[in-house]
Amino acid sequence: MFKATPNPPDTDPAHPNSKEFDETADRVLDYYLNPKPSKPEADPSQLFTVVNGVDTETLLANLSENLASANAMISDLAFDLKGSRRHVAMGIQQLIELSSLLANSALDSVEPRQST
Numbered sequence: 001m002f003k004a005t006p007n008p009p010d011t012d013p014a015h016p017n018s019k020e021f022d023e024t025a026d027r028v029l030d031y032y033l034n035p036k037p038s039k040p041e042a043d044p045s046q047l048f049t050v051v052n053g054v055d056t057e058t059l060l061a062n063l064s065e066n067l068a069s070a071n072a073m074i075s076d077l078a079f080d081l082k083g084s085r086r087h088v089a090m091g092i093q094q095l096i097e098l099s100s101l102l103a104n105s106a107l108d109s110v111e112p113r114q115s116t
Contacts, residue, residue: 012026042108053111056110057107057110057111057112057113060103060106060107061107062102063103064100064103064107067096067099067100067103068100071093071096071100072098074089074092074093074096075093077089078090078093
């Protein structure tokens with residue numbers, strides 16, 4: 001009698017290629033069923049992170065808002081201080097104000113996003 005399909009190959013566990021085949025199959029299955037995260041795990045000591053892929057305009061806009069908030073806080077604090085402590089607070093405020101000017105200048109030079 002003619003057999004339409006050949007016999008399946010022998011799968012002897014003692015065969016040296018069987019272990020290699022099992023390891024390869026495990027790697028393939030892990031690749032598709034248990035993908036590794038594309039980004040390494042975050043450092044547990046790092047509390048805040050910036051999401052990858054955020055456009056420059058958004059980053060600069062948030063920077064400007066943060067600097068404006070810091071400027072308001074240090075201005076309020078400086079009015080409650082006297083002497084050299086007030087001078088230190090006003091120096092911090094000036095650095096914040098200069099940084100805000102730089103951020104706003106960079107934001108002005110960024111091409112605006114296209115609305116979708």
